[in-house]
Amino acid sequence: MERWLSMVAGAMLAGWGLQRRDALGGTAVVGAAALLYHGATGRGAIYDMGGANGGRRRGMALVADRYSDTRQRLGGGRGIHVEESVTINKPIAEVFRFWRNFENLPQFMEHLDSVATREEGISHWVAKGPAGTHVEWDARIINEIDNKLIGWQSLEGSTIATAGSVNFDETEHGTRVRVHLQYDPPGGKVGAMVAKLFGEEPNQTVREDLRRFKRLLETGEIPTTEGQPTGRRSMALHPSAKRAGRVQDMRRRSLSTGAVR
Amino acid sequence: MKAVCWEGTNRIGVQRVPDPTILNPRDAIVRITSTAICGSDLHLYDGFIPTMERGDILGHEFMGIVEDVGQGVTNLQRGDRVIVPFPISCGNCWFCEHELYSCCDNSNPNAWIAEKFYGYSPAGLFGYSHMMGGYAGGQAEYARVPYADVGPFKVPESLTDEQVLFLTDIFPTGYMAAENCNIQPGDIVAVWGGGPVGQFSIRSAFLLGASRVIAIETVPERRRMAEQAGAETLDSMDPDVFERLRDMTGGFGPDACIDAVGLEAHGPHIDYYYDKAKTMAMMSTDRISALRQAIHSCRKGGTVSVPGVYGGFVDKMPFGAVVQKGLTIKSGQTHVHRYLPKLLRHIENGDIDPSFVVTHRVALDDAPRMYQTFRDKQDGCIKVVMKPH
Numbered sequence: 001m002e003r004w005l006s007m008v009a010g011a012m013l014a015g016w017g018l019q020r021r022d023a024l025g026g027t028a029v030v031g032a033a034a035l036l037y038h039g040a041t042g043r044g045a046i047y048d049m050g051g052a053n054g055g056r057r058r059g060m061a062l063v064a065d066r067y068s069d070t071r072q073r074l075g076g077g078r079g080i081h082v083e084e085s086v087t088i089n090k091p092i093a094e095v096f097r098f099w100r101n102f103e104n105l106p107q108f109m110e111h112l113d114s115v116a117t118r119e120e121g122i123s124h125w126v127a128k129g130p131a132g133t134h135v136e137w138d139a140r141i142i143n144e145i146d147n148k149l150i151g152w153q154s155l156e157g158s159t160i161a162t163a164g165s166v167n168f169d170e171t172e173h174g175t176r177v178r179v180h181l182q183y184d185p186p187g188g189k190v191g192a193m194v195a196k197l198f199g200e201e202p203n204q205t206v207r208e209d210l211r212r213f214k215r216l217l218e219t220g221e222i223p224t225t226e227g228q229p230t231g232r233r234s235m236a237l238h239p240s241a242k243r244a245g246r247v248q249d250m251r252r253r254s255l256s257t258g259a260v261r
Numbered sequence: 262m263k264a265v266c267w268e269g270t271n272r273i274g275v276q277r278v279p280d281p282t283i284l285n286p287r288d289a290i291v292r293i294t295s296t297a298i299c300g301s302d303l304h305l306y307d308g309f310i311p312t313m314e315r316g317d318i319l320g321h322e323f324m325g326i327v328e329d330v331g332q333g334v335t336n337l338q339r340g341d342r343v344i345v346p347f348p349i350s351c352g353n354c355w356f357c358e359h360e361l362y363s364c365c366d367n368s369n370p371n372a373w374i375a376e377k378f379y380g381y382s383p384a385g386l387f388g389y390s391h392m393m394g395g396y397a398g399g400q401a402e403y404a405r406v407p408y409a410d411v412g413p414f415k416v417p418e419s420l421t422d423e424q425v426l427f428l429t430d431i432f433p434t435g436y437m438a439a440e441n442c443n444i445q446p447g448d449i450v451a452v453w454g455g456g457p458v459g460q461f462s463i464r465s466a467f468l469l470g471a472s473r474v475i476a477i478e479t480v481p482e483r484r485r486m487a488e489q490a491g492a493e494t495l496d497s498m499d500p501d502v503f504e505r506l507r508d509m510t511g512g513f514g515p516d517a518c519i520d521a522v523g524l525e526a527h528g529p530h531i532d533y534y535y536d537k538a539k540t541m542a543m544m545s546t547d548r549i550s551a552l553r554q555a556i557h558s559c560r561k562g563g564t565v566s567v568p569g570v571y572g573g574f575v576d577k578m579p580f581g582a583v584v585q586k587g588l589t590i591k592s593g594q595t596h597v598h599r600y601l602p603k604l605l606r607h608i609e610n611g612d613i614d615p616s617f618v619v620t621h622r623v624a625l626d627d628a629p630r631m632y633q634t635f636r637d638k639q640d641g642c643i644k645v646v647m648k649p650h
Binding site for chain 1: 262264266267268274276278279280281282284285286287314315316317318333349351352353354355358366367368369370372373394395396397401405407408
């Protein structure tokens with residue numbers, strides 16, 4: 001059934017993409033081909049190519065409990081790996097506490113709708129998916145050292161296999177927060193590849209999340225210009241503005257890519 | 262409200278736009294009583310600064326009356342008369358805590374664009390491109406001021422707008438340029454550019470103890486203004502500026518050189534035409550003939566201080582002279598907040614009256630014409646102040 005759906009979706013996407021005859025259409029055709037391949041063989045096309053992300057393996061130590069399938073789904077070079085860090089001019093205890101209260105995360109993680117703590121160590125995550133849909137999963141804290149480390153992973157059988165850890169260190173310039181995420185999003189690496197073509201690079205996304213985290217903690221708000229007055233934007237944009245504007249639009253586009261993204 | 266908008270290279274318009282509103286708890290709205298056109302606005306006018314968008318509201322030198330404050334602002338209230346520093350600074354980050362206000366880590370919503378250009382993002386600025394935050398500027402009837410508990414600085418009623426307006430940018434900018442020269446008693450300071458920042462650099466160099474200041478400027482009325490401050494002057498189109506500076510300093514060279522010209526320098530030498538050709542062919546972004554001459558002219562072990570705005574890449578930078586003569590180069594967007602109490606005292610004491618620089622007083626509606634007049638240095642134009650209210 002799932003393969004059949006892939007075939008239908010692939011055919012529709014290919015038709016639409018071929019009609020457009022532009023960059024977006026081309027991207028759609030690439031995505032369509034992957035869906036058709038998956039439909040026909042039950043395998044992920046890019047997955048088989050040895051991993052679009054092979055270069056990011058770097059001997060990542062996976063935090064996963066051995067009874068879950070998360071280890072299997074994220075082991076080796078599978079899944080997407082993201083590492084980013086930020087330094088926050090606030091005491092380590094305050095930074096740790098804010099993150100440890102997972103309910104706070106959607107305040108700065110743009111694609112998260114909500115996180116609810118269910119029972120000790122288990123939380124329910126809701127992320128914004130494509131086209132107004134939602135992706136939900138449960139995660140469990142598998143490692144926690146006060147003011148030092150939080151590690152989590154999705155429960156067995158989740159739609160998204162995800163694991164992550166955050167490290168907190170005191171430095172001369174403030175509290176250094178290092179985030180390491182792994183996820184296997186719906187659509188696998190194909191999803192991330194397409195996302196990348198659209199300008200939504202997971203590292204940059206996480207970097208922007210961490211930037212908002214820092215700004216929220218340091219200043220109590222996130223700077224914005226949305227809603228400020230401007231003059232007429234009509235007519236052709238300045239070429240450089242057009243470029244910047246395009247990138248910005250893409251960054252606003254939501255595309256579910258897993259745990260904290 | 263009415264606002265001065267960027268409509269493309271060489272195109273400025275006055276448009277009706279919505280009034281600004283409080284968007285964040287630490288915002289304030291200021292009703293603008295005086296606002297100036299800065300020399301650096303001319304770089305936007307001439308299309309040298311990337312990431313401008315049609316409709317962007319210009320202006321970063323403005324002051325007025327606090328009209329409204331967000332719930333996070335407790336040190337200001339409606340009716341306060343304030344000047345607003347041009348860099349937007351949060352006051353909380355490591356950089357603000359170290360008084361590097363123009364390097365604020367948090368105020369640029371488009372930090373990621375600036376990071377592509379510069380590695381790390383400086384502070385957001387009012388009305389100065391999307392790379393610098395895309396904030397609406399203050400050449401308008403009202404402006405929204407973020408982090409209003411940090412930026413706006415109350416000024417006494419006893420001083421006129423024109424006496425305090427330039428605390429927003431050009432006075433501290435000239436002052437920081439001079440301070441960066443680490444002036445010792447007896448020092449000779451050479452200043453390239455007799456525009457407003459150059460004029461304040463000259464006066465600040467004297468305030469900080471320079472024995473002589475030599476201004477290099479081609480426009481006669483600007484040279485006269487420099488001479489009124491006690492500077493000696495040279496014509497920048499004179500092909501022998503280096504030789505003349507050498508003579509005037511007994512073959513020693515100026516102790517410090519200030520480039521208050523920036524990326525649209527003009528000069529009499531072949532290197533100017535080289536820069537011009539390269540920037541026109543989009544192979545380089547900035548013209549640096551003033552900076553080259555400053556580096557070449559500076560004495561060994563001296564300081565080159567650069568308040569002039571550069572945006573991107575420069576070509577044929579005489580870095581050998583920097584290394585071989587052991588020069589110190591200091592620059593940066595001005596950390597305005599750092600200088601306000603001290604400079605206000607200088608104004609109150611009568612050490613300096615910044616209103617000397619104003620040559621044109623006009624209405625907001627006159628902005629398009631005045632950008633041109635200022636850019637083309639017509640009509641003796643050195644500084645334009647507009648009165649929206």
